[in-house]
Structures are given as structure tokens and as C-alpha cells.
Amino acid sequence: MKVGIDSYCFHRLFGEVYPGQKKPEKELSFEEFLLKADDLNIEGVSLESCFIPRFDKEYLEGIKHHLDLSGMDRVYAWGHPDGLEGGRNERAFEEMIEHIEYADQIGAKVMRVVGSSLQFRFEDHQPQLEKLSRMFAEATRFAEKYGIKLAVENHIDYNSDEILQLVTNVNSSHFGVNFDSGNFLRVLDDPIQAMEKLAPYVFATHIKDLRPVKGVPVNEWYFFSCVPTGEGLIDNARLAQILHQHNYEGFLAVEIDFLHPEYGNQEELVVKRSLEVLWGIADRLTYA
Template sequence: MIPGIDSYCFHRYFGDAYPGLETDPGERLDVWGFLDRALELGAQGVSLEACYLPADDPFLDRLRERLDTNGLQRVWAWGHPNGLGSGTRSEAVEDLARHLAAARRVGAGVMRICCGGRRTRPADWPSHRDALLPLLRSLLPVAEAQGVVMAIENHLDLFSEELVELLERVDSAWLGVCLDTANNVRLGEDPLVVVRRLAPWTRATHLKDVAPLAGAGDAFTSWPSVPLGHGVVDVAAVVQLLRGAGYDGLLAVEIDYLHPLHGTDERAALRTSMQVLRESLAKSRPLTG
């Protein structure tokens, strides 16, 4: 498994601060600056949020050259914030297909996708499922043609059992999971139960930890991000469960809304997180038998 960083950790620097929760840092970061920071922090791979990047061929070719030069594993990430709109945005299918081609062009074999988000999740699971299935099935030939696996993030829109049902019904090697280790805590699920359930389908990851914040207004703000090892997610157990499931891809640390107790220093939080991740990898046991 490969320790890495998701560019969403620096969303404030890409001009995407959460209104009312975060401040603008007063400076901007482009992808080249992000890659510099990721390398400085010891990342061996990156997950690149497409919403902050151009998608024209000259840019993608330049990006691939830089990633190759630095020996960075890469995942392309599509769909922030609402993706397929929980099945209501059929027009997003064409954009997702275009990004499968972009993922291939930058040399990514996996693209994280969002089926929806906390703003789009309907109350009725059967109708939610039935709206998503035809959209996902229509994309399978495109993913296969590009040689890029689509990895659905559990993005505060899907309980883990619902995501498993989607995967079982589609039943394709071109559809898997981008496992976020903390999002389903915000839906009331036990993080290790979620990891055990989703590990067999995992093709990409967001290694995230969260801690409760008393008096916050909703499931998202009640569980802000913290550096790995400072919240309710047992990172060492997550790494071991993924290793046991045969996962050997990118372990991308992600920070969304950083807990107020940890200030606004994303780099300090990432420095701590990368150290915890390296220690967890060193302690994890290889598969036997």
C-alpha cells in the first residue's frame, strides 16, 4: 500500500472554504504547489480533485509528466460536491465519461466518483438505488474502454450496506469503492464495520479521522476532521483490514473541515497524519498462506 495525500486537504487554498466554518487563507495554491507540498510531506502518491484542475490535453500531459518524474502513484477524483446527484443528474454522466478519458491521460487506473452527497441523498433507498443503477451501468463500457476503474466514494450519501448492494447489482470489475474511513461515522456507523464491509471492493481510499464537536449543527459539522490517530478511527486496524483484503493501492490522507482544536494548519495536521500512517503500515502484517 502506498501512503499519499488527497488534494482536497488544501481545498481552502483552491478557493473552496466552507462558508461560515472556515476562513479564506489569503493565498492560493495550484496543482504544482500542491505536488510540492505532498512531496515535502513524504507522499508517494496523490489523489487529484478534478474540480480544481483544467482538463485540456496539454495540461493533462504536463501533469502526467510531472507525476511520472516524481514517481507518484495517482488517482483521478471526479464529482465534488454532488456527482450524479443521487441519480437525479443524468446530464453528469457525459462529464463523468469525459473525466474517465482524463484519468487515462494522466495515467490513473482508478477514478474516484461521487454518486451524490449529503445535500442530495433522498430518504427512500429503493428509489435512490433504482435511479443510480442505470446511470452506473451506462458508464461501464466507457470505463472498460479507457481502462479506468470507477470507485464510488461513500460520500455521506450511502450507508455501507447500500453501497454493497449497488456493487453486487452492477457486478462489474470496472466499479468499486473509494473507501472513506470516516464519512459513515457521520451517518452513525461504526468505522471498522464499514471498512470490513467495503474492503473487498476497495480500489481507492480516503484515510480520514474525525472527532466529535459538541454543539455543532449537523452530522457533518458534529464530526470534523482531525489528524490521523486523534479521533475515533483506528488507523492501524484499517490498514490491517485493507491488507487482509488484498488491497495494495493508494492510502490517501484526506482532511475536510478541520476540527477547531487543531486550528487551520493543514500542513501540521498532514505531517502528523503521514507519520501515523507510516507507523501503521510498518506494523501491519503481510498476508500469509
């Protein structure tokens, strides 16, 4: 099983600084990120579209050329921060359709998509899921023309039964799941049980490990904050095992959002420790 990262690990360095985080002395350019990814010796990268500076054909083909030379698998990640806003944002839908072409131009065969976010979590979900099912069905038909699979992420919005409902409603081999292990815990859905339901449909992953933060209210999304893989509450080894049993073809992508206070602004340290653990998990699955 391959191991990689999502570019959101370095959101602070890209200039997206959360309250309480220290602003970096120097921001990271997208080109510098690609070189950093090369230095990590990873096998895959998920590229958040919000950090890609340009979408002209020449620039995107340059990204493809770099990733091809590096031999990296890739996912094109659209939808940060609120995606389709529970199905109410038609302009975002049009943008998502545009980005399918961009995903094709960088050579991605999987595109992460987002239907909603925590901003809409406490609204009635059924009307949202009905609208999103229609939107994703239309988008999937467009993506099929490019041979691209769409993978919806649980973006601190829906539980595994609701994600499964979306997959069932769209009913296409080109529509599945970007499984975010941490975000299921954040909606109080057991990640292992979620994976047992969704593994046959998983096209991409965000591998997080989380621990509670003392003094943060339980209803805050960052009550569960990121720590290195293997140091939190999530049994990511078991999640990888279930994926392996279902012949998962993608990679395990480390993702970091809100770092636990114990790690301050040390995203690079957390990424490297997480990769080491995931490489160990992948090796054990290979030689089991």
C-alpha cells in the same frame, strides 16, 4: 502499503473556504500543490478534478509527466460536491463520462466517482440506488475500454449495505469502492464493520480521523470534524489491517475536509501528523 494524500486536504488554500474558516492570504495553485506533494515524500496522490484548472490534452499530459517523474501512484477524483445527485443529474453523468478520458490522460487507473451527497441523504434511497446502478454500469463499460476502475465514494449519503448494493448491481471487476472512513461514521455506520463488508471491492481510500465538536448540533455533518490520524474515534490501523488482509493494491490517502476547531486553519500540520501515523501503520503491516 503505500501512503498518500487527497488534494482536498488543501481545499481552503485552493479557495473553497467553509463558513467560519479564514480565507488564505494567498491561494494555492495546482502547480504549487504538485510541488507541495513532492515535498511530503508521499507515494500516491488523489487529484480532485474540481481543483484542476484545465482539461486540454497538453495540460493533463503535463500532470502525468510530473507524477511519473515523482513515481507517484494516482487516483483521479471526480464528483465534488454532489456527484450524480442521486441519479437525477444527466448532465453530471455526461461530465463523468468525459472525465474518464481525463483520468486516462494523467495515467490514473482508478477514478473516484460520487453518486450523491448529504444534500439528498434524507430522500428515499431505493429509487436513487436503482438509477445510480444503471448509470454506473454504463460508465463502467466505458471505463473498461481505458483499463480504468471506477470507485464510488460514500459521500455522507449511503451506508455500507447500500454501497455494497451498488457494487453488486453493477457486477463488474472494474467497479468498486473509494472507502472514506470518516463519511461512514458520519452516517452512523461503524467503519470497521463497513470495511469488513467492502474490503474485497476497495480500489481507493480517504483516510479521515474525526472527533465531535462541542456545541455543534449532532445533525450537522461537521459535528464529527477532522483531527490528525490517531487522535480521533476511528481505528484506522484496523481498517488498514483489513485492507492488507484482502491484498489491497492502492494507497492510504489522507483527506481533510472540516477541521476541528482545535486545529483552526492548520491543514498542513494535520496532514503531516496524519502521514507520520499512517507511515507507522504501513511499516507495521509490512514487517508483521
